[in-house]
Amino acid sequence: MRALVLTGPGKAEVQEVEPPAAAPGEVVVDVERVGVCGTDVELFTGEMSYLRTGRSWYPLRPGHEWCGRVSAAGAGVDPSWLGRAVTADTMLACGRCDRCRSGRHHVCADLAEIGISLGRPGALAERLAVPVTALHPLPATMDPALGALVEPGGNALRAARAAGLAAGERLLVLGTGTIGLLTALFARAAGAEVHLMGRDEAGLRLAAGLGFEHAWTRATLPASRWDAVVDASNAAELPALALELVEPARRVVYIGLAGGPSALDTRDLVLKDVTAVGILGGSAGMAEAIAAFADGSVDARPLVAATVGLADAAAVLAGHRPPAAGPGPKIHIDPRR
Incomplete structure (x- = not known):
């Protein structure tokens, strides 16, 4: 499959990589939309502090604001997830420590972040493997622009x-x-x-x-x-x-x-x-954000200036706005393009 890979500071390219398999307790999602975030830009430029502390390293596959549909389910996963529209928590914690057990998993000492830290591949790719415990279901009819805005x-x-x-x-x-x-x-x-x-x-x-x-x-x-x-x-x-x-x-x-x-x-x-x-992370707010987007009390779609293909992702990370971009601050990527 195609995926965007950061190979060093200021260096990014679309590569053919091995597609993910659904391990036990995981699903594979066909990614439909990904938002480019300031964290992604800092990983691209090399300014992200995690690159200095050793929590992140190159090569790195970014993308943590996303939505898509479940296309495969691993052992132990309820098959009813197949075909559902989803997004997921970026913060993947151990689930065993005091912080996790007390509802503070987003500050777990062993935290891995999708597309950010500890080598966990991100969503700027055609497919993404995610633990089922991190999934948030989306309404089947939700605009992918809103689905990819759930994490922020x-x-x-x-x-x-x-x-x-x-x-x-x-x-x-x-x-x-x-x-x-x-x-x-x-x-x-x-x-x-x-x-x-x-x-x-x-x-x-x-x-x-x-x-x-x-x-x-x-x-x-x-x-x-x-x-x-x-x-x-x-x-x-x-x-x-x-x-x-x-x-x-x-x-x-x-x-x-x-x-x-x-x-x-x-x-x-x-x-x-x-x-x-x-405030660090959207974990505790994602379900309510989905509800607000679904009932129309918050319409964040005007914040999306443009949606481009995966081949344009490196230019977006480098600060280039698409020629026809609107006034919004957010650029989205459709990895299927």
């Missing part, structure tokens, strides 16, 4: 929930990329008054097109009461700004990652009695 959607839903807002309270989201906009969509669906701050005019226009009336730059951001602030940016200075802006005794949520360390004065955190929450 789970992350964003967790961030929106972590803000701890009641209906009508005001949320400020810093960043108008995929996670920022998804967080805004989930928070709005829950009844929050959502404001966004960005630096990219295209992102601000897209936010307005999604029905967000309050989209600002740093220069135009009003001096309002912010009941919670979510930092979904990659700017090293914005974690401190989030803490500065949030109402005392409320919450800041950190889901974005900068390329370098961010400075945060814990004296400000303590003296404002603010709760700071970090």
Whole structure:
């Protein structure tokens, strides 16, 4: 089968590789759609910290935001999975340790991540093997664009929930990329008054097109009461700004990652009695994200700018946008093309 293989920093090519077999407890999925994520880009460029710590290495097959249909089932797998539309949790844990048993499998010490770490092949391929325990069923009629947005959607839903807002309270989201906009969509669906701050005019226009009336730059951001602030940016200075802006005794949520360390004065955190929450992974939010996409309360499809074939994946990782791409921040790959 064809698969995208990262062979070194800045090097990627479509290769013919051995197709996966369904081992006991696993299924094979025919992949229909894959989202390109910032993590994939960092693995391609060589900037991903896992490449320095030894959790990831080349050659590497990326892709962890995906959907497809089950085409084969291994021993011990219920055959009713065959033919079903699915996505899956990226985080594959041991299932035995205290963290796993207490519902924190996404921080298991022996965690392997699909398309990211410990050599687990990713979804930028025609087929993918996945443990059945990681699967999430999708409605048969769900648009593959939404199916491939479930994993980032789970992350964003967790961030929106972590803000701890009641209906009508005001949320400020810093960043108008995929996670920022998804967080805004989930928070709005829950009844929050959502404001966004960005630096990219295209992102601000897209936010307005999604029905967000309050989209600002740093220069135009009003001096309002912010009941919670979510930092979904990659700017090293914005974690401190989030803490500065949030109402005392409320919450800041950190889901974005900068390329370098961010400075945060814990004296400000303590003296404002603010709760700071970090969000890693969509595991605990994926089922609810699927439900929100399925019932139409959140429509994230406008975030997808274009869908291209596997042969174009390397160019996308290198930062090239397809010529006919729309305004959305997300590029999808159809490995069948």
